[in-house]
Amino acid sequence: MKIIIVTKSYEFSIDVGTQEPIKEIKKKIQHFLGVSIDSQILKVCDWELIDGLDLDDYPLISDGTKMYLSTKYTPPLLPQPSKMKITVKFSARKIDIEVDKTDTLKSLKEKIHIVDGTPIRRMPLFFNGTEMEDEFRSLSDYGINESSEIIVYLKNMGRVVGDLPTRRVGVVVQTSSSLMNSAKIAVEMNDTSRVDELRQMLLERRMLPLDDYIFIHKQRIMRDDCSLRWHGVENGDYLYVFKGSVSRGG
Known part of the structure; x- marks a missing residue:
């Protein structure tokens, strides 16, 4: 026999057996419309048809009966926050x-x-x-x-420094306009040299005026008593110099 599937936009007929399971009818609709079985709701006279039953469980369904098809709303998947x-x-x-x-x-x-x-x-x-x-x-x-x-x-940095050979690193010391005319000074030192040794070298070469300075590497204030290697300074890095001093609590 034929039954008529009615949607919001149109209707069409399909051939079914008198004892055909409701789920098999939904499979035919899925093949025809592309609507997944789990999303389909089939009703006859406002009665929803149950997947586990057959057509002969519904005596009111006969040749030419109209089944009204609606679909469940499945919310779109939200992107997962990264x-x-x-x-x-x-x-x-x-x-x-x-x-x-x-x-x-x-x-x-x-x-x-x-x-x-x-x-x-x-x-x-x-x-x-x-x-x-x-x-x-x-x-x-x-x-x-x-x-x-x-x-x-x-x-342990003492062990790490001892294990690694001393390297020469070339860095660029960038001065701020508050010290003098803003300048870029190319410097080459051993990576085991301390920051205070770098400071003293710049003063002796008159690349900096006599004053108190802080050195900044990758947005962190550098410690005078620690080496360039300890601060993770690599070849080609920039060191920024500003007026000021840092007092550390005991």
Whole structure:
């Protein structure tokens, strides 16, 4: 027999058996209209037809009966947020950092360095008890999610410095207009040289007037008693000089 499927826009007929399951009718509609079975609602005289029943369970359905088709609303999938906050735990403190799931381990270390000042070479990072070593894998590849906790075990810098040979690094010292005419000064030093040695060299060469200065590397104030290597200074980096001094609490 034939039944007529009525939608909001048009109607069409399909051939069915007298004992055909309701779900089989929905499969035919899916093939014809592309509407998934789970989204279909079929009604006859305001009675919804149940998937587990057959046509002969509905005596009022006969040849030429109209079935009214509507569809369930399925809300669109919202894009998953890529930003998340994680906790970075040191031995005596914690910091919260906002990261992107696509960030790499390398970029996470750079963010920790900017926020906390910890040199990148000192920070092996551990997640779920395992050291993360591939700096170009994304955080999502490591299984890191919202509120994940990353552990930092700081390396002993004395041992690290001793293990690595001294290198010459060329940096650019950028002075501010408050010191003199703004200038870029190319300097080459050993990466084991301290910041106060860099300061003294610039004064002796009269590249800076006698005054108190602070040096900035990658948005962090540099410590006079620590080396360029300790601060993570690499060949070609910029060091910015401003008037002022830093007092550190005891």
